[in-house]
Amino acid sequence: MSALKLCSGTVALLSRDNVDTDQICPARFMQRRRAEGYSDAFLHDLRFAADGTVRDNPIDAVSGASILVAGRNFGGGSSRESAAYAVVDAGFRVVVASSFGDIFAANAARNGLVPALVHAEDLSRLTQHLELRRDHVVSVDVERLTIHAGNLSLDFHLDDSRRTMLLNGWDDLDVTLQYGHAIDAFVNKDRAERPWAAVTGSAPS
Amino acid sequence: MARTLFDKLWQSHVIAERGEESLLFVDRHFVHEGAFHAFDKLDARGACVARPDLTIGVADHYVPTRPDGWDPDIVRMVHDLEKSCRRHGIRLFGLGDPRQGIVHVVGPQEGLTLPGLLIVCGDSHTSTQGALGAFAFGIGATEVSHVLATQTLWQKKPKTMRITIDGALSPGVTAKDMVLTIIATIGADGARGHAVEFSGSAVRALSMEGRMTLCNMTIEAGGRCGLIAPDDVTFAYLRGRPYAPPDFDAAVAAWRHLHTDEGAMFDREVRIDGTGIAPSVTWGTSPEDALPVTGYVPAASDHPGQEQHVADALDYMALQPGTPLEGLPIDRVFIGSCTNGRLEDLRAAAGVLRGRQVKVPGHVSPGSAKVKAEAEAEGLAAIFTDAGLEWRASGCSMCVAMNGDRGAPGERVASSTNRNFRGRQGKGVRTHLMSPAMVAAAAVTGAITDVRRLVRDVS
Ligand code: SF4
Numbered sequence: 001m002s003a004l005k006l007c008s009g010t011v012a013l014l015s016r017d018n019v020d021t022d023q024i025c026p027a028r029f030m031q032r033r034r035a036e037g038y039s040d041a042f043l044h045d046l047r048f049a050a051d052g053t054v055r056d057n058p059i060d061a062v063s064g065a066s067i068l069v070a071g072r073n074f075g076g077g078s079s080r081e082s083a084a085y086a087v088v089d090a091g092f093r094v095v096v097a098s099s100f101g102d103i104f105a106a107n108a109a110r111n112g113l114v115p116a117l118v119h120a121e122d123l124s125r126l127t128q129h130l131e132l133r134r135d136h137v138v139s140v141d142v143e144r145l146t147i148h149a150g151n152l153s154l155d156f157h158l159d160d161s162r163r164t165m166l167l168n169g170w171d172d173l174d175v176t177l178q179y180g181h182a183i184d185a186f187v188n189k190d191r192a193e194r195p196w197a198a199v200t201g202s203a204p205s
Numbered sequence: 206m207a208r209t210l211f212d213k214l215w216q217s218h219v220i221a222e223r224g225e226e227s228l229l230f231v232d233r234h235f236v237h238e239g240a241f242h243a244f245d246k247l248d249a250r251g252a253c254v255a256r257p258d259l260t261i262g263v264a265d266h267y268v269p270t271r272p273d274g275w276d277p278d279i280v281r282m283v284h285d286l287e288k289s290c291r292r293h294g295i296r297l298f299g300l301g302d303p304r305q306g307i308v309h310v311v312g313p314q315e316g317l318t319l320p321g322l323l324i325v326c327g328d329s330h331t332s333t334q335g336a337l338g339a340f341a342f343g344i345g346a347t348e349v350s351h352v353l354a355t356q357t358l359w360q361k362k363p364k365t366m367r368i369t370i371d372g373a374l375s376p377g378v379t380a381k382d383m384v385l386t387i388i389a390t391i392g393a394d395g396a397r398g399h400a401v402e403f404s405g406s407a408v409r410a411l412s413m414e415g416r417m418t419l420c421n422m423t424i425e426a427g428g429r430c431g432l433i434a435p436d437d438v439t440f441a442y443l444r445g446r447p448y449a450p451p452d453f454d455a456a457v458a459a460w461r462h463l464h465t466d467e468g469a470m471f472d473r474e475v476r477i478d479g480t481g482i483a484p485s486v487t488w489g490t491s492p493e494d495a496l497p498v499t500g501y502v503p504a505a506s507d508h509p510g511q512e513q514h515v516a517d518a519l520d521y522m523a524l525q526p527g528t529p530l531e532g533l534p535i536d537r538v539f540i541g542s543c544t545n546g547r548l549e550d551l552r553a554a555a556g557v558l559r560g561r562q563v564k565v566p567g568h569v570s571p572g573s574a575k576v577k578a579e580a581e582a583e584g585l586a587a588i589f590t591d592a593g594l595e596w597r598a599s600g601c602s603m604c605v606a607m608n609g610d611r612g613a614p615g616e617r618v619a620s621s622t623n624r625n626f627r628g629r630q631g632k633g634v635r636t637h638l639m640s641p642a643m644v645a646a647a648a649v650t651g652a653i654t655d656v657r658r659l660v661r662d663v664s
Contacts, residue, residue, distance in 0.1 A: 017514040018393060018491040022626040027607045031282055034242060045628050050614075071514075073394040073491075076427060077626060078605075079329040081242060081346035099394040102363075102429055103329055107345035159361055161226045172347075173250070176355050179221055179228055183357060186220040186230055194217070196456035197232050197322060199258055200448060 003169035004112060007093045008139040009066030012059050013130055019043075019070055020077035021104055025086040038082055042090035059090070067138050069127060070097040072120065075104025084111045094140045096147065096156065098123045109162035112169070114142055116156040125152065142166055207466035210434050211365050211400040214340040214463070218323045226359045233317055234260045234352050235308045235326035236295070238267045238282040243327065243349035244289040254293040256356040261317060262290040262297035263308040266607050268600030270570050276609050306573020306599045309333035309543040313417065314573055316446025320435035320460040325352055330543050330623065332423045336416035337443070338435035338463050340400070343424065363398055363429040364472040367465075369405040372479035377657040379553070380415035381545060381621070381640035383407065383477075384422040385485040385495040391475060393493040396428035399473065402465060403433050407479030413442040414549040421544045422623050425492040434464040484656055486530055487625045487638040489518035494625070498643070498655045502528045521627055522635050530653055533637075536616040538567030538594070538648040539630070540641050542604035545621035546572030548579050550641040554621075555585040557645035557659055558592040564651030568595035568610070570602035594648065606631050619647035
């Protein structure tokens with residue numbers, strides 16, 4: 001995962017609420033390995049007709065967009081990380097919404113995608129602004145947690161730990177492996193305190 | 206200091222802290238076919254599974270429910286899970302195992318899910334297992350690989366919310382109606398970022414199965430997890446289960462401390478009057494789009510600020526504002542899923558179907574192979590097949606349509622599942638969520654029906 005401090009680019013305006021992860025990546029694409037890519041899976045049934053032709057849709061209306069502006073409750077529902085893969089593979093580095101599914105937001109940050117949370121009023125200001133000037137370049141500053149679109153400027157929220165992860169391109173696992181002693185100490189103490197928590201019964205089959 | 210149940214669960218799992226996040230110890234990690242991304246990541250690093258003894262594989266999402274005509278691409282997903290589990294020494298409840306079933310049905314049923322545990326699975330409905338007083342939540346594939354490699358997870362402590370439901374439920378009203386009413390009240394993101402504890406006399410009065418239905422759909426309100434303090438109902442449910450602790454009484458003594466202390470504070474409190482809840486159905490494409498079955502399809506103007514969502518939903522669902530929900534013709538029914546695929550759910554549906562014939566096709570997929578065997582032993586399977594429904598094997602089936610069980614485009618489906626998302630049950634399928642008894646009533650009349658009418662007929 002590469003580090004991301006600043007993202008400037010054009011916007012795809014998906015002004016819809018409740019875009020769940022089943023829509024973002026329909027279940028039938030989920031057998032794919034990561035390396036096979038998920039860009040066509042992204043919002044597939046919104047973007048493509050049954051015969052595979054591209055419908056009139058807000059994603060394909062702009063080419064090369066790197067910032068997705070959505071509505072309320074983006075990425076609610078299923079925990080499928082393939083939803084984050086699909087957004088990333090479709091070229092986006094930032095999603096702006098007034099609320100996110102918790103698991104989606106966690107998955108996004110772990111895949112180098114910024115889940116930028118803004119107040120509902122700010123989201124409508126941004127959306128209105130962009131409806132008038134679709135070609136505007138928007139810049140998202142992950143260090144300062146600000147979004148600039150023309151003369152409009154607003155703040156967004158991102159959990160500290162996710163911000164650090166995105167800014168550094170870190171993987172949690174590298175950090176956790178340094179906690180081996182703390183984990184061992186916990187397990188030893190816990191075994192005495194919660195003997196009932198062990199898995200007992202039949203051995204692995 | 207007075208602590209909430211959630212505080213107690215959280216604090217007993219903290220290994221270390223770093224900034225706003227804590228490193229938590231994971232007591233049980235369930236993996237299903239979707240874990241292949243996580244196993245791939247593990248392999249890419251050359252890492253091993255840290256605690257195969259605390260990891261349990263369950264085949265459910267891609268399991269075929271028909272005896273024949275298996276799609277090789279789908280069965281391959283199940284075999285991939287078998288291979289990963291074998292390679293890493295993980296116990297697996299796979300195809301043909303009498304313990305196989307939907308992961309969130311199997312965990313409690315086998316006594317692997319216990320009060321006081323921290324449980325994760327790469328599946329959002331892991332919240333189901335909080336019904337036993339565990340801190341249980343869904344995670345993504347990268348987190349799954351982290352748990353596989355370390356048996357731990359970094360998490361920011363969620364806020365706490367208590368939803369209190371008091372009063373006796375009316376006849377014909379179930380846990381499913383309670384949770385649909387809650388989601389319609391607080392919204393599909395109403396519990397976002399919160400650990401939700403359910404309390405109140407209506408919750409206490411629920412069976413273990415009903416409690417699981419309630420916690421299952423906490424995620425549909427955006428909640429991080431759902432929780433119910435363990436009590437005698439919980440302990441009676443667990444006693445004698447295959448993986449229940451050998452010294453069960455000592456465990457119960459410890460579990461009795463797992464409740465919210467008098468005077469503990471929540472970040473948010475919601476109260477719902479249980480006596481006012483009616484059998485409910487969804488009309489739209491989000492679980493928050495739920496109404497009493499006696500209601501009418503709303504107009505966009507009924508939901509200020511959400512006009513676009515309502516208009517889009519009605520368009521997808523092919524519904525006109527003002528149409529009564531009762532009487533809406535349906536094309537197919539499905540009974541099953543981790544929401545409503547347990548024995549009590551099948552009994553409720555069979556109670557409506559006994560001695561009747563269905564007007565539309567559909568199938569029943571029990572929540573686990575064990576539920577299937579029990580339902581067959583007590584004659585429920587025969588009631589379903591005599592009524593004209595198909596009786597299938599256990600799996601996620603038409604809840605998520607990954608195994609090939611799906612509706613046809615444009616079909617209107619009455620379903621006992623948890624998500625009425627666009628395309629969830631097959632491309633273009635229009636899903637109406639409701640309780641298993643309500644699905645059975647819809648099957649009998651071929652239209653959405655207030656189950657209380659049919660129950661009155663019978664009595
Ligand atoms: S039954 Fe449905 S909700 Fe439950 S685990 Fe399976 S796919 Fe997920």
